[in-house]
Amino acid sequence: MRILVTGGAGFIGSEYVRMLLGAPGSTRPGDPPIEPAAVTVLDKLTYSGNLANLAPVQDDPRLRFVPGDICDAALVDEVVAGHDVIVHFAAESHVDRSIAGAAPFVTTNVLGTQTLLDAALRHGTHRFVHVSTDEVYGSIAEGSWTEDWPLSPNSPYSSAKAGSDLLALAYHRTHGMDVVVTRCSNNYGPYQYPEKVIPLFVTNLLDGGTVPLYGDGGNVRDWLHVHDHCVGIALVQEKGRAGEVYHIGGGTELTNKELTARLLDACGVGWDRVVAVADRKGHDRRYSVDITKISQELGYAPSIDLESGLAGTVRWYRDNRAWWQPLKASSTPAS
Numbered sequence: 001m002r003i004l005v006t007g008g009a010g011f012i013g014s015e016y017v018r019m020l021l022g023a024p025g026s027t028r029p030g031d032p033p034i035e036p037a038a039v040t041v042l043d044k045l046t047y048s049g050n051l052a053n054l055a056p057v058q059d060d061p062r063l064r065f066v067p068g069d070i071c072d073a074a075l076v077d078e079v080v081a082g083h084d085v086i087v088h089f090a091a092e093s094h095v096d097r098s099i100a101g102a103a104p105f106v107t108t109n110v111l112g113t114q115t116l117l118d119a120a121l122r123h124g125t126h127r128f129v130h131v132s133t134d135e136v137y138g139s140i141a142e143g144s145w146t147e148d149w150p151l152s153p154n155s156p157y158s159s160a161k162a163g164s165d166l167l168a169l170a171y172h173r174t175h176g177m178d179v180v181v182t183r184c185s186n187n188y189g190p191y192q193y194p195e196k197v198i199p200l201f202v203t204n205l206l207d208g209g210t211v212p213l214y215g216d217g218g219n220v221r222d223w224l225h226v227h228d229h230c231v232g233i234a235l236v237q238e239k240g241r242a243g244e245v246y247h248i249g250g251g252t253e254l255t256n257k258e259l260t261a262r263l264l265d266a267c268g269v270g271w272d273r274v275v276a277v278a279d280r281k282g283h284d285r286r287y288s289v290d291i292t293k294i295s296q297e298l299g300y301a302p303s304i305d306l307e308s309g310l311a312g313t314v315r316w317y318r319d320n321r322a323w324w325q326p327l328k329a330s331s332t333p334a335s
């Protein structure tokens with residue numbers, strides 16, 4: 001099987017590539033047995049894309065890296081040819097950046113997805129896995145979303161992702177393309193660009209700095225280890241039904257305040273390191289996905305509990321300063 005992974009130099013896409021190619025430390029007993037003949041990564045290497053994320057598999061002869069933009073129709077057409085499966089991660093992914101400027105989100109997430117779908121349709125790609133987010137549903141006060149819940153996104157990021165989800169599903173309904181959509185909760189783990197809350201807080205704390213806590217800290221998120229997410233995607237790639245949406249979650253809901261307490265604890269520091277900041281504009285209060293469908297149909301279950309997952313993540317950032325220090329030194333604030 002020849003697999004094209006878009007955004008494979010980013011946080012989640014690179015974990016997927018490392019898992020597919022069996023990189024040491026990126027596989028676990030019970031992972032779905034996909035043994036690809038070839039894996040092509042198409043990635044524009046934006047601020048969050050990093051070839052260092054693929055270093056553990058760079059010498060694998062099955063890996064080919066193609067630098068480029070998913071909006072470049074000629075390049076995409078050339079790259080898509082000859083692949084059996086596309087797993088589409090490439091996106092602008094940070095809500096705060098979408099509040100500061102929505103244009104790249106609409107361009108990459110909507111037009112880029114349409115460009116890929118058109119190429120897949122032309123080339124008869126057997127399966128298109130579209131990786132999306134629970135944020136497309138908006139916010140839920142209690143209970144959990146099921147896959148048939150109406151979309152009601154609130155940020156430019158989640159609106160652009162919702163647009164891409166609907167396009168992907170429309171190519172299934174209109175053209176009969178084999179498309180599956182995954183929607184997951186908040187991911188954490190190694191190799192995450194230090195702008196999202198967990199790597200931002202951990203690297204700030206390891207550097208002796210403070211961390212910014214939005215609003216009253218009461219926003220609730222479900223935390224999913226990136227490896228569990230990739231296992232869920234692999235199950236959907238292998239066994240998901242065409243035209244269906246599957247949720248992937250970690251089963252661990254925490255308020256941002258509770259998460260902050262765990263990170264302070266893991267770094268051995270106290271609340272004096274926390275600075276309250278104005279809330280994010282339009283901040284969704286709570287996300288919660290129901291994972292019954294993927295559990296019952298495909299046998300998915302998260303295997304990494306939050307306590308050991310967070311401990312491993314903090315350890316990884318502690319041990320891999322050479323990975324994140326240059327990123328922090330060169331990063332520009334999103335807003």
Ligand SMILES: NC(=O)c1ccc[n+]([C@@H]2O[C@H](COP(=O)([O-])OP(=O)(O)OC[C@H]3O[C@@H](n4cnc5c(N)ncnc54)[C@H](O)[C@@H]3O)[C@@H](O)[C@H]2O)c1
Pocket residue numbers: 006007008009010011012013042043044045046047048049050068069070071088089090091092093094108112131132133134161184185186187188193
């Ligand atoms: N991180 C999360 O918690 C989370 C949660 C739900 C869904 N998702 C979704 O998962 C996917 C991956 O997220 P991530 O956290 O790994 O993001 P990321 O920002 O770490 O990685 C995105 C990757 O896409 C590449 N990219 C961006 N624009 C591109 C373009 N125009 N052409 C080609 N490549 C381009 C970047 O260079 C980068 O390598 C996204 O689709 C995101 O919406 C992420």
